[in-house]
Amino acid sequence: MKNTNKKNSLGSLKKIIKEQKQARNAEKKITLTVSAGTCGQARGSMEVIDFLNKTIKQKKLEDRIQVKVTGCHGFCEAEPNIIIQPDDIFYQHVKPKDSKDIIEKTALNNEIIDRLLYTDPSTKEKAKRGNDISFYTKQKRLVLGDNVLIDPTDINDYFSIGGYSSLVKTLENLTPEQVIDTVKSSGIRGRGGAGFPTGAKWEFTRKAKADVKYIICNADEGDPGAYMDRSLMEGNPHRVLEGMIIGAYAIGASEGTIYIRDEYPLALQNITLALQQARDFGILGKNILGSGFSLEINIVKGAGAFVCGEETALIASIEGKVGEPRQRPPFPAVEGLWRKPTNINNVETWGNIPLIIEKGADWYSQIGTEKSKGTKIFSLVGKINNTGLVEVPMGITLREIIFDIGGGIPKDKKFKAVQTGGPSGGCLPEEKLDLPIDYESLTKAGSIMGSGGMIVMDENTCMVDVAKYFLNFLRDESCGKCLSCREGTQRMWEIVTKISEGKGEEGDLALLEELAHAVKNASMCGLGQTAANPVLSTLRYFRDEYEAHVIDKKCPAGVCKDLIKYTILEDKCTGCMACIKPCPVNAISGELKKVHTLDENKCIRCGACYEACNFDAIKIE
Amino acid sequence: MINVKINNLDVKAEEGWTILETAKFYGLEIPTLCYNEGLSVYGGCRLCLVEIGEKPNTKMVSSCTYPVSEGLVVHTDTKRVIQTRRMMIELMLSVAPNSKTIQDLASKFNVTQMRFKARNEECILCGLCVRMCAEQMDGKAIGFQNRGHKRRISTPFDVRSEVCRLCGGCMYICPACQLRCHGPNPDTDVCNACLTMDPTCIDTYDELQCWMYDAGRCGTCVREEDEKKEANQEINKK
Numbered sequence: 030m031k032n033t034n035k036k037n038s039l040g041s042l043k044k045i046i047k048e049q050k051q052a053r054n055a056e057k058k059i060t061l062t063v064s065a066g067t068c069g070q071a072r073g074s075m076e077v078i079d080f081l082n083k084t085i086k087q088k089k090l091e092d093r094i095q096v097k098v099t100g101c102h103g104f105c106e107a108e109p110n111i112i113i114q115p116d117d118i119f120y121q122h123v124k125p126k127d128s129k130d131i132i133e134k135t136a137l138n139n140e141i142i143d144r145l146l147y148t149d150p151s152t153k154e155k156a157k158r159g160n161d162i163s164f165y166t167k168q169k170r171l172v173l174g175d176n177v178l179i180d181p182t183d184i185n186d187y188f189s190i191g192g193y194s195s196l197v198k199t200l201e202n203l204t205p206e207q208v209i210d211t212v213k214s215s216g217i218r219g220r221g222g223a224g225f226p227t228g229a230k231w232e233f234t235r236k237a238k239a240d241v242k243y244i245i246c247n248a249d250e251g252d253p254g255a256y257m258d259r260s261l262m263e264g265n266p267h268r269v270l271e272g273m274i275i276g277a278y279a280i281g282a283s284e285g286t287i288y289i290r291d292e293y294p295l296a297l298q299n300i301t302l303a304l305q306q307a308r309d310f311g312i313l314g315k316n317i318l319g320s321g322f323s324l325e326i327n328i329v330k331g332a333g334a335f336v337c338g339e340e341t342a343l344i345a346s347i348e349g350k351v352g353e354p355r356q357r358p359p360f361p362a363v364e365g366l367w368r369k370p371t372n373i374n375n376v377e378t379w380g381n382i383p384l385i386i387e388k389g390a391d392w393y394s395q396i397g398t399e400k401s402k403g404t405k406i407f408s409l410v411g412k413i414n415n416t417g418l419v420e421v422p423m424g425i426t427l428r429e430i431i432f433d434i435g436g437g438i439p440k441d442k443k444f445k446a447v448q449t450g451g452p453s454g455g456c457l458p459e460e461k462l463d464l465p466i467d468y469e470s471l472t473k474a475g476s477i478m479g480s481g482g483m484i485v486m487d488e489n490t491c492m493v494d495v496a497k498y499f500l501n502f503l504r505d506e507s508c509g510k511c512l513s514c515r516e517g518t519q520r521m522w523e524i525v526t527k528i529s530e531g532k533g534e535e536g537d538l539a540l541l542e543e544l545a546h547a548v549k550n551a552s553m554c555g556l557g558q559t560a561a562n563p564v565l566s567t568l569r570y571f572r573d574e575y576e577a578h579v580i581d582k583k584c585p586a587g588v589c590k591d592l593i594k595y596t597i598l599e600d601k602c603t604g605c606m607a608c609i610k611p612c613p614v615n616a617i618s619g620e621l622k623k624v625h626t627l628d629e630n631k632c633i634r635c636g637a638c639y640e641a642c643n644f645d646a647i648k649i650e
Numbered sequence: 651m652i653n654v655k656i657n658n659l660d661v662k663a664e665e666g667w668t669i670l671e672t673a674k675f676y677g678l679e680i681p682t683l684c685y686n687e688g689l690s691v692y693g694g695c696r697l698c699l700v701e702i703g704e705k706p707n708t709k710m711v712s713s714c715t716y717p718v719s720e721g722l723v724v725h726t727d728t729k730r731v732i733q734t735r736r737m738m739i740e741l742m743l744s745v746a747p748n749s750k751t752i753q754d755l756a757s758k759f760n761v762t763q764m765r766f767k768a769r770n771e772e773c774i775l776c777g778l779c780v781r782m783c784a785e786q787m788d789g790k791a792i793g794f795q796n797r798g799h800k801r802r803i804s805t806p807f808d809v810r811s812e813v814c815r816l817c818g819g820c821m822y823i824c825p826a827c828q829l830r831c832h833g834p835n836p837d838t839d840v841c842n843a844c845l846t847m848d849p850t851c852i853d854t855y856d857e858l859q860c861w862m863y864d865a866g867r868c869g870t871c872v873r874e875e876d877e878k879k880e881a882n883q884e885i886n887k888k
Contacts, residue, residue, distance in 0.1 A: 334797065336797070351794065355693075355715075356693055356711070356712070356715035356716060358716075358717060358719070359717075503798075504798050504799045505797075505798045505799070505800075506797070506798055507797065507798040507799070508797050508798070509775065509794070509796075509797045509798050509799070509800075509801030510692075510693070510694050510777075511693070511694055511696055512694060512695050512696050512738055512741060512742065512774065512775070512776075513696045513734075513737075513738060513741070515775070515798060515799065515801060516741040516742075516744075516745065517741065518798075518799070519798075519799040520741065520744070520766050523766070523767070536765075540765050543733075543737065544737060546733075546734075547733070547734045547737035547738070550699075550710045550730060550734045551696045551699055551710060551734045551737075551738060552696075553693055553696075553711075553712065553715075
């Protein structure tokens with residue numbers, strides 16, 4: 030704590046960073062790194078940490094072993110996981126009772142515990158190190174990789190991996206124009222979804238004339254199944270701050286705001302702490318590190334409206350108004366928060382900035398495709414073996430992400446579609462799997478990059494049901510200002526619901542398509558303009574499935590309840606009675622070792638029997 | 651002065667004008683509903699949509715909220731605009747089939763069918779009453795509640811607002827609750843009794859004549875040049 034409560038200069042901060050780096054290299058203790066982001070904590074990592082600490086204390090091993098609590102390691106499927114340094118041994122699904130073994134066997138005697146190792150679902154091989162796991166080998170974890178190394182609540186840990194040296198470099202050697210030039214030539218584009226070139230955005234705000242300018246960090250991540258920003262805020266808040274300070278310096282902003290969802294308590298806690306630490310060190314506040322540049326950053330908590338991720342709605346929300354988008358122009362770069370020039374970037378964009386300054390624009394622009402540079406974090410979820418956050422260079426194909434990194438579909442089921450870009454994205458079918466991912470290619474294929482959600486679907490997913498789900502989300506989350514979006518999403522949902530109930534008529538699909546195009550054309554903000562994507566993309570690639578619902582009144586995937594029927598196959602039923610108990614409406618009757626019967630009138634088609642049956646004797650039609 | 655091109659006409663606009671104001675100044679009609687000269691602009695009804703930019707990078711914006719800028723190219727009556735505008739009228743009609751204002755709009759723009767189930771909610775959430783109350787009557791007694799499909803207009807906490815003086819300004823300006831339409835055809839919910847009698851459109855028309863009669867907006871015809879272009883594009887594709 031010797032460094033706190035003292036305002037640092039550029040020189041003294043450089044010294045601290047150097048000292049901390051040396052301290053990390055000289056570290057002799059065995060380190061047990063436990064992932065404890067929200068995902069890890071939900072899987073019980075806090076208990077594991079407790080048990081590890083207790084065991085260490087009991088055995089009086091404090092000088093030899095230390096436990097490090099970090100943010101999310103990205104591999105959610107394997108939570109809670111522990112990485113044991115210096116040998117980089119990776120254990121998954123660790124339970125409190127394993128802590129004794131881990132300390133006695135692995136930490137002290139270099140013995141590998143076989144049952145905790147990761148097994149590759151396709152090759153059945155066990156991986157000892159994190160780097161041996163296929164999930165990690167194909168990734169390029171430039172932004173997220175540091176999560177594994179640092180305790181997010183300790184600024185010194187961030188110093189020890191060279192943190193804030195990009196800020197020192199900026200304040201010492203670079204003019205604001207040079208910073209903007211670097212960011213421009215790096216080719217980075219906004220990671221929030223629309224993909225606007227970040228450097229150009231900064232330049233607009235820099236050139237706007239005003240007495241005060243603002244920067245905003247958009248941490249209002251709301252896509253179902255997407256949590257890239259949360260993990261970065263939880264696991265490495267100082268990196269986001271460093272990016273923001275560099276950005277503010279380049280733009281000439283004197284105040285910053287982090288707009289974060291209140292539903293992210295851990296991220297909120299860590300970023301609040303990080304702000305306080307940065308202030309104590311003189312990295313934030315008046316006359317930062319003696320450079321003459323001042324910046325104050327505060328936090329505004331969002332109340333949970335999806336539309337507030339849209340920049341003009343976000344600004345309205347910060348100002349205390351109803352979170353509704355307004356017409357652009359004037360763009361926020363000209364007239365934003367409190368009618369002053371404002372630059373808004375997403376968490377991940379800010380997180381990339383220290384890297385660009387550190388390694389240079391040339392290095393950064395070598396990664397990725399011609400028009401999309403750098404890496405992108407995706408949250409790979411749904412019907413996939415390796416659920417988690419993956420960071421990959423732009424231009425990688427969907428197939429590589431899903432089958433090499435993601436390890437394919439569980440239970441060897443067939444891949445059907447992948448939904449990218451959150452609720453306003455689209456579903457891409459199997460023939461698009463070799464599509465190299467960048468902003469343009471995804472848009473051309475009828476989806477969007479979005480903030481990076483990636484939901485994988487297998488053959489048991491009904492595309493009409495998927496469209497219905499996203500439309501239901503959007504009709505709730507539309508702000509309701511534009512008739513096209515409010516009434517359009519509602520009507521589209523009504524039509525799709527009607528189709529999924531088997532009441533679809535001829536002409537419904539044509540009307541749905543016509544309405545979808547109108548919603549896309551007529552809406553004011555990004556939410557409305559992309560709200561039709563779930564419908565348009567599923568209609569484009571899975572029209573036959575819609576037609577099966579409308580014409581044949583059948584749901585090919587066996588999902589839409591009104592169109593399916595459960596029956597018991599007499600030749601397969603062994604009379605084990607396993608299906609009788611799970612049925613919530615007592616629709617199945619029968620005796621032991623005799624074929625059971627299912628009362629169709631009572632059946633509510635919940636699928637509990639289907640899941641309980643071990644002999645595939647329940648058939649869905 | 652700012653140079654703008656509307657429907658291939660070069661016009662000049664004042665700094666700070668919107669597309670709608672410019673078009674009105676030159677006598678080009680763009681339909682509006684949630685727009686009122688005495689109130690702030692809102693951009694909610696999406697009737698005043700126009701297409702801006704040069705092909706193929708055009709986009710549609712609400713002309714009442716979009717400020718003009720140097721060199722802006724605007725088209726007020728393209729096929730895309732007409733189709734989208736008709737869908738907006740159809741959507742409005744499905745919510746408030748009893749409104750004469752909306753039934754008139756339907757007749758004017760040749761919307762002859764309503765393919766959604768009528769909800770008879772009457773309110774189309776254009777926000778005129780909210781702005782009327784706040785900006786002209788200095789009341790701020792009513793406002794929007796909730797969002798998305800649950801959005802509605804009400805007083806705070808659903809009780810009579812203390813600042814409401816029962817002036818009736820909200821009812822005066824409402825396009826849905828004031829004027830009742832007495833003739834909707836019960837089969838279709840679309841009245842069309844006053845479907846425009848003027849022979850505004852022939853199948854194709856001469857460009858000059860079109861502007862004089864402000865035609866094209868009814869959508870019964872499609873610009874010849876547009877059709878030719880599209881046909882050419884398809885041939886090129888093949």
